[in-house]
Amino acid sequence: MSNEYNFKIPTITNYEVNYYFSDTETLCPARIYPFHMHDSIEIYILLEGDVSFAVESSLYKLSAGDAIITKPNEMHNCILNSDSLHKHLCFWFDCGSGFLFGDFLSHDFGKNNLVSPDAESKKTLSNLYEELKGASDAGDTHRQFYITLQILYILRKFVSGESSPQILPDSLTAILRDIDENFSEIKRIEDIVSKHFISRSTLNRLFREYLHTTPKKYLESKRLAYSRMLLREGKSVLDACMEAGFSDCSNYIRLFRKHFDITPKQYKDSKKF
Template sequence: MSVSYLEQIDQYIQFLHVQRKSHSIEFHLHQGCEIYFLLQGDVKYFVEKMVYPLQFGDLIITNQHEIHKPSFSSEVLYERITIEFDPQIAALYQTADFNPLSCFYDRPLGKKNKLSLTSNDSSVLLSLFMKYDALKKHPSLGSAIIKMGCFMEIIVHINRLFQEQKHTDQGLALHHKLSPVLDYIELHLGEDLSLDLLEKQFFINKYYLIKLFKKYTGNTIHEYIIYKRISLAKKLLAEGSSVTEACLVSGFNDYTSFLRMFKKKVGILPKDYQKGYLGYEK
C-alpha cells in the first residue's frame, strides 16, 4: 500500500458519532477492527459468549472474527463513537518494539474486549475523537496526514491501556444454562445445530432455550449460530480455503444459501471477500 492511501483514508477508516434513542441492534461482524466508546446510555455489550456492562468512557475493542452487539436495558438517550478500520492501515506503522494491532489480536477470541478508563484517559481519547471528527467534517490542506496521525495516536493510547489491563477480564459469562450450549455450538459449527438436537444434548426445553437466549442477548439463538458460521467461513477464506470448502466446514450445507447469507451479512460474495482480503491474521 503506497502513501496514496492517504488520499482515500475515509475508505479505510470510518468514524461515526451517533446520538439517538435506544433501539434493537442485531449481532454483527465487521470486515475489520472496531473501537467503540460509550458516551451515554444504559448499555450491556455482548462479544462472543461474554457480556460487558458499560458506563461512560468505557471502550470495547473487537476484530473481524468477533460477533458483537450492544443491548439496552432502558430507552434513555444513547450516544457512542465508533471507529471501524482496515487492520492493514494500522499495520503499516508497526515497528520493532510496537505492534499497533496487539490489543485487537493478542488475546483469546471474545476475551478482554473491555477497557475501563480513568477520567483523564477518557478526556484524552474524547479530545482525539473530536479532533478526528473535526478534520473529517472540515478538510483542508494536509488534513488527511493530520487525520492519520490522530488515528494512530488513538491506537497507541488504546494499546497502552490494554497493556495496563491485559491481565484482567471485565466480562461476565452469560446465564449458566447458556454457557455450555454456546461452548457446544463453538465446537460443532460444521454439524447439526438444530433446536431439537440442542434440546436432547442439554436436556433443556427448546422453547425455554429460545426464551432464555432472547432475554439475555436480545437476539435469537438461530441468528447467533448464523453469525458464528459466517465468522468461521471468513476465517477459512482468509486462510486460503476454497469457497466450497468454507461453505461445508462452517456448516452451510447448501451452497446457494451460503452465498446468499454471506452476501447479506458481510456485504460481498465469499469469492470477493477472499480476493480483496487485506486483513491482519495472527
C-alpha cells in the same frame, strides 16, 4: 555526558481508518442491532447512553468513555438497553501493521473486549475526540493521523487488562461453549436441546434474555464467521460451506449475501484483505 537514543519501526505501508461521530441530542429507542463482523479492527467508544455489547458469547455493560474492541471476524452487536441518548464514535482500522495493532489483536475471541480507561485518560481521550472532529471537518489529514495515533496509544495502555463480562446462567454458558467448540457439527437446534436436557422454549428464552438473539441466528453467525476465515485462507466456496457446517450450498450463499451484501465468491476474490 549526553545519552543518544535511536529507534526503528517496521515499515507501515498502509494506514487506513474509517470512522464516524454520532452526537445527536435525540433520544434513541431501545434497540438490538444484529450480530455482524468485519475484516478490520473495530473500536466502538460510548460517550453517553445505556449500552451493552455482545461479543461472541460474552456480554459487556458499558459506562461513558468505555470502548469495545473487536478484531477481524469477531462476532458482535450493540444493544441499546433503554430509550436514551446514544452518543458514540466508532473506528475501523486496517490491521495490516502488527507493530501498531498487535496488542489490539492479542485477545481470544469474545474475551477481554471491554476497555475501561481511568478517569484522567477518559478526559484526555474526550479532548482528543473533539480535536479529531475539528481536524476531520477541516480535512486536515496530517492532524487526523497524529490524533488517531494518540488515541491508539492511550487505549493500548488498558487493552491488556482483564475485563469482566456480565454473568450468564451456568446452563447458557455451557451451551455457548458447546456451540463455540462444535458449531460445524451441530446439525439442528434439537441437537442442543437433547444434549443439554433443556426445552426448546427455555433455550429460546435464555438467548433472547441474555444475548438478544435466537439460537438459530447465533449458530448461523458462528458458521458464517468461520466460513469467511476459510475463504480468506483460499478455500473454495463449497469447501468453506461444508467445513463451516452448512449442508446446503445454495442456502449458505443466500445467508452470506444477506449478512454481508456480497456473495462468498465475490468475497473470496476481493482484495480488501
